[in-house]
Amino acid sequence: MNYWLIKSEPDAFSIDDLKNCPGRKEHWDGIRNYQARNFIRDDMRKGDLVLFYHSSCPQPGVVGLCEIVSDAYPDHTAFDPSSKYYDAGSDPDNPRWMMVDLRYRRKTKRLISLEEIKRHADRLTGFPLIRRGNRLSIMPVDKAHWDLILSLE
DNA sequence: GCCAACGTTGGC
DNA sequence: GCCAACGTTGGC
Numbered sequence: 414m415n416y417w418l419i420k421s422e423p424d425a426f427s428i429d430d431l432k433n434c435p436g437r438k439e440h441w442d443g444i445r446n447y448q449a450r451n452f453i454r455d456d457m458r459k460g461d462l463v464l465f466y467h468s469s470c471p472q473p474g475v476v477g478l479c480e481i482v483s484d485a486y487p488d489h490t491a492f493d494p495s496s497k498y499y500d501a502g503s504d505p506d507n508p509r510w511m512m513v514d515l516r517y518r519r520k521t522k523r524l525i526s527l528e529e530i531k532r533h534a535d536r537l538t539g540f541p542l543i544r545r546g547n548r549l550s551i552m553p554v555d556k557a558h559w560d561l562i563l564s565l566e
Numbered sequence: 567g568c569c570a571a572c573g574t575t576g577g578c
Numbered sequence: 579g580c581c582a583a584c585g586t587t588g589g590c
Contacts, residue, residue, distance in 0.1 A: 420588090446573075469588050527589080546571035548587050568590085575584080 415461045416554040417452075418475070418542060419515075420468040428465050428477040428520055437517035438482060442490045443498045445510060449551040454485050454511045456553065463515065464554060464562065466542075467524075474526035475562060483514035521566050529565060536561055 419441070421427065431439055444450060458481065465477040487508035490498040503509035531543050541552045554562075 422588090448573090473589070546587090548572060550587085570589095571587085573584105573586080575582100577582095578580090 415456055415458060416463075416556060416559045417457065417461060417481075418464040418466050418552050418554050420466045420550045422469045423467045424470065427467065428517070431465070431477075431479060431515065432517045432520075434517070438514055440483075440512050440514050442488050442512045444488065444512060444550060445498060445500065446548075446550060449549060450509075450511055452551050452553065453513055457481055457485060457513050459484055462518075462559075464559070472524055472526055474524045474528075474530070475521060476524055477520040478518040479515045480518055481513050482516045485511040485513055488512040521563075523566065525562060525565050530562060533561060533565075 426439075431437065444453060461481040463479045463481060464475045465479055467473055467476050487505075488498070488510040490496040491500040491503040491508065491510045492505055493499055494501075498510075500509060527542070530537070534543055537543055537558050540554070540558050541547045541549050
């Protein structure tokens with residue numbers, strides 16, 4: 414079982430948006446970064462747990478928990494010319510981009526802000542979220558780091 | 567809105 | 579295969 418953090422801009426898709434989806438479930442499309450793709454394709458498994466993080470907003474931070482409820486499968490938006498995620502270079506017979514389905518579990522009792530998480534940097538060695546210039550939209554979270562972040566709740 | 571940091575692209 | 583230019587991310 415692996416642990417993850419995924420970023421989403423709340424203006425585009427928030428934790429409440431996920432909660433309000435039919436079945437509280439949505440496919441996580443639009444990942445167009447090879448490192449993130451490799452995590453999805455190679456390491457994400459059904460049952461893995463995810464910290465839902467709001468980025469590019471007044472209060473960036475962890476806002477909830479969700480669960481991976483599918484194995485990785487091709488991201489069909491890459492084949493749709495009308496999609497903003499269209500990628501002419503992705504061959505349907507050999508898809509370049511993958512996605513998984515996420516299901517809402519719960520919101521955290523309060524926002525666990527990036528600023529607060531950074532205060533524990535000494536116990537979060539190697540955690541990509543607090544590395545300068547980090548742009549990964551999907552990243553693995555060590556169990557110890559997971560426990561620490563949720564202990565702040 | 568600014569800008570640092572990083573990934574990607576493309577010329578050579 | 580190098581690397582400059584460009585685009586994007588995301589905190590502030």
